Amino acid sequence: MGEWPASMLNPPVRVLMGPGPSPVHPRVYRAMVAPVLGYQDPVFHGIMDEVKALLRLVFNTSYEMSFPVSGTGSAGMETAVCNSLEPGDHIVVAINGFFGGRIAEMARRYGAEVTVVEAPWGAIVEPAAIKAALESHPRTKAIALVHGETSTGVAQPMEEIARLAREHNALLILDTVTSLSGCPVDVEAWGVDFCYSGTQKCLNAPPGLSPFTVSPRGVEAIAGRKQPTTNWYLDLSLIRNYWESGRVYHHTPPISMIYALREALAVVAEEGLDARFKRHARNARALYAAVEAMGLELFADREHRLPSLTTVRVPEGVEDGRVRGALLSEHAIEIGGGQGPLAGKIWRIGLMGYGSNAEHLLGLLSALGGLLRREGFKADTGAALAAAAEVLSQPD
Amino acid sequence: MGEWPASMLNPPVRVLMGPGPSPVHPRVYRAMVAPVLGYQDPVFHGIMDEVKALLRLVFNTSYEMSFPVSGTGSAGMETAVCNSLEPGDHIVVAINGFFGGRIAEMARRYGAEVTVVEAPWGAIVEPAAIKAALESHPRTKAIALVHGETSTGVAQPMEEIARLAREHNALLILDTVTSLSGCPVDVEAWGVDFCYSGTQKCLNAPPGLSPFTVSPRGVEAIAGRKQPTTNWYLDLSLIRNYWESGRVYHHTPPISMIYALREALAVVAEEGLDARFKRHARNARALYAAVEAMGLELFADREHRLPSLTTVRVPEGVEDGRVRGALLSEHAIEIGGGQGPLAGKIWRIGLMGYGSNAEHLLGLLSALGGLLRREGFKADTGAALAAAAEVLSQPD
Numbered sequence: 098m099g100e101w102p103a104s105m106l107n108p109p110v111r112v113l114m115g116p117g118p119s120p121v122h123p124r125v126y127r128a129m130v131a132p133v134l135g136y137q138d139p140v141f142h143g144i145m146d147e148v149k150a151l152l153r154l155v156f157n158t159s160y161e162m163s164f165p166v167s168g169t170g171s172a173g174m175e176t177a178v179c180n181s182l183e184p185g186d187h188i189v190v191a192i193n194g195f196f197g198g199r200i201a202e203m204a205r206r207y208g209a210e211v212t213v214v215e216a217p218w219g220a221i222v223e224p225a226a227i228k229a230a231l232e233s234h235p236r237t238k239a240i241a242l243v244h245g246e247t248s249t250g251v252a253q254p255m256e257e258i259a260r261l262a263r264e265h266n267a268l269l270i271l272d273t274v275t276s277l278s279g280c281p282v283d284v285e286a287w288g289v290d291f292c293y294s295g296t297q298k299c300l301n302a303p304p305g306l307s308p309f310t311v312s313p314r315g316v317e318a319i320a321g322r323k324q325p326t327t328n329w330y331l332d333l334s335l336i337r338n339y340w341e342s343g344r345v346y347h348h349t350p351p352i353s354m355i356y357a358l359r360e361a362l363a364v365v366a367e368e369g370l371d372a373r374f375k376r377h378a379r380n381a382r383a384l385y386a387a388v389e390a391m392g393l394e395l396f397a398d399r400e401h402r403l404p405s406l407t408t409v410r411v412p413e414g415v416e417d418g419r420v421r422g423a424l425l426s427e428h429a430i431e432i433g434g435g436q437g438p439l440a441g442k443i444w445r446i447g448l449m450g451y452g453s454n455a456e457h458l459l460g461l462l463s464a465l466g467g468l469l470r471r472e473g474f475k476a477d478t479g480a481a482l483a484a485a486a487e488v489l490s491q492p493d
Numbered sequence: 494m495g496e497w498p499a500s501m502l503n504p505p506v507r508v509l510m511g512p513g514p515s516p517v518h519p520r521v522y523r524a525m526v527a528p529v530l531g532y533q534d535p536v537f538h539g540i541m542d543e544v545k546a547l548l549r550l551v552f553n554t555s556y557e558m559s560f561p562v563s564g565t566g567s568a569g570m571e572t573a574v575c576n577s578l579e580p581g582d583h584i585v586v587a588i589n590g591f592f593g594g595r596i597a598e599m600a601r602r603y604g605a606e607v608t609v610v611e612a613p614w615g616a617i618v619e620p621a622a623i624k625a626a627l628e629s630h631p632r633t634k635a636i637a638l639v640h641g642e643t644s645t646g647v648a649q650p651m652e653e654i655a656r657l658a659r660e661h662n663a664l665l666i667l668d669t670v671t672s673l674s675g676c677p678v679d680v681e682a683w684g685v686d687f688c689y690s691g692t693q694k695c696l697n698a699p700p701g702l703s704p705f706t707v708s709p710r711g712v713e714a715i716a717g718r719k720q721p722t723t724n725w726y727l728d729l730s731l732i733r734n735y736w737e738s739g740r741v742y743h744h745t746p747p748i749s750m751i752y753a754l755r756e757a758l759a760v761v762a763e764e765g766l767d768a769r770f771k772r773h774a775r776n777a778r779a780l781y782a783a784v785e786a787m788g789l790e791l792f793a794d795r796e797h798r799l800p801s802l803t804t805v806r807v808p809e810g811v812e813d814g815r816v817r818g819a820l821l822s823e824h825a826i827e828i829g830g831g832q833g834p835l836a837g838k839i840w841r842i843g844l845m846g847y848g849s850n851a852e853h854l855l856g857l858l859s860a861l862g863g864l865l866r867r868e869g870f871k872a873d874t875g876a877a878l879a880a881a882a883e884v885l886s887q888p889d
Contacts, residue, residue: 102759102760102763105524106759108527108528108537109536110528111528117745118530118531118532118745128501129749130525130526131504132506133509133693133699134504135507135514136700138827140505141504144502168564168726169745169747171744171745172563175725175726206724207723297748303747303748303750304532304746304747304748305563305747326602327603327604327723328602328723328724329595329599329602348565348566348568349691350565351565351700351750352693352700353525353699353750354699354749354750356504359502360501366498367499436742
């Protein structure tokens, strides 16, 4: 290894404005270096209880089974799938982007019979299509969908689909990875049964944990399984024995990441959810106005935009990779490219949690405007900055 | 939530001398708060390559497929099981403690036919027993065993069993969670095909990742599967596409934990494996001598002790929970109790990585001696300290 093991890791500072990870809050960084405790230390048990209480606040639920899963958001997705479904069960999966497709793939691996309800990438899933799928499959065990599609920037309206799930006695699985704490997520009011999120989006902690909550109906479904899930690491019936009163060892929890999550949730609680949602909405409106003033086109429909993640069409004649590369190398700003069929066609701009602020927004507009002009696109940077400032100066 | 979200997390400082987590190295804590990068940032890709090179050094292997799995050690165990086995495959699992039993449980969940080779907790697994199991199951796909049993403090000799695996054309799965970087782990020389570890033992990073390495024979076995593993999150055929040249998104990696692992591995590389093994062995010998001088009895046989984790019998008339509770509350020292059939019967004392040092050892002896006398056991603390100092003063 020569000399280099002696040199410290020294990554550069970036302005993280992609689809995640988002900027980590300074208070979260500090918590991460708090001294590690043993996983059976009574003080750590107290911290676990704080995390559970704070998760209930952020998910807006009273569900007893609320704790983080020891993996990233996709592990949370798999936890929802593998605990709710048994081989042969039928599930309706709504797909209007990359992550809905991932749910379907996982459900198939666990032996479920999957009915896909597709909508175009960038559109919402229509409740009527879910209704039709439920009516043609009367013994549907679960419906799964994505509240905030990270691949398209679309926020899915939930009320009607939630009502359909209850009417058809189907479990409701909801992905809130990119929406949680960035816009209202009313887990209990909607009657969501398995809800998962990620730490690296609007919560502003590093990636590594998946906040999770399960309704009493979901808990009953787990208890009533004919056989345990194939997945041992993500088996909620085992994990709960450690996170609930028994404190029975299952796996060594990622202590420092749980510290990070505790602090990230406390930051949210300190600001208050309503204030946080208003801030996200205002900064998103400023971005919409600015992007259009610059001469660019937004991808998702106005009525269904996710305030934490905005998608913008890459204009004709502009090369996606060159612009994002220069944003990173010349301005230290990261934004995301498109996934799947949208690769090269859209940009994904995250204004998430602590990162949803005027400084990041204005810095991006200035840098992006200059780079677009270099590409030959007549971006009006001044108009964009003025439009953003105008929205930022308005009362909520 | 009242006022408390505004108060920072403030856990106490403990001397971590249990079975893990071990004390986190200061250099690792510093790396954890390095600025988070995006998972497609070229600088982060460079850090991933450093981690892979350092993992090969620590596993003592040239295996191309060497990267951390995004979960704790048990996720590493499940990764080995779910990628190597298909439903109906036969596996021989050696069980001489808690973690061997866990491997068998996982293998059964994935539909494997499991033959258990049992040895008493505290003993090694005899190669002859493995040989007999292989001979009565000629189409065995894999053999799994634990190199350092965290539940008993036993280190399993590997050469003969590794030879048997090759002779019978069976894949070899090895758990090195508690042994890696604390004593020789020669993955390639032994011909191990799937090897996993944890970050929170001898590597002195927080729990959360499982260092992993797969032999070319293991890679071939994955490529030759009839169907993908049920487990999407731990599917190595997908994960490798991100960790190898393609950088294809699978899940958002736990960036800060990967920083921690990079730095932890660099600390190991800086010290050098030989020096590290000698240090672990010397401090373990000092602990053995001290414990016996105090009048206590060691649990594992001298020839097969794991230098990083020492097991001691709880003496007659002494209450396990009261002693460990007082160690924690009065001395801020954590040691572990027994698991399964050994609950209440043994203590598990970790001297792991950076935590394998004279100060922790002497501090524990002093505190433990006093508490044992309070329990009515005539511990000779002075003799214990002198015995430890005597060993510590000897040349390697």
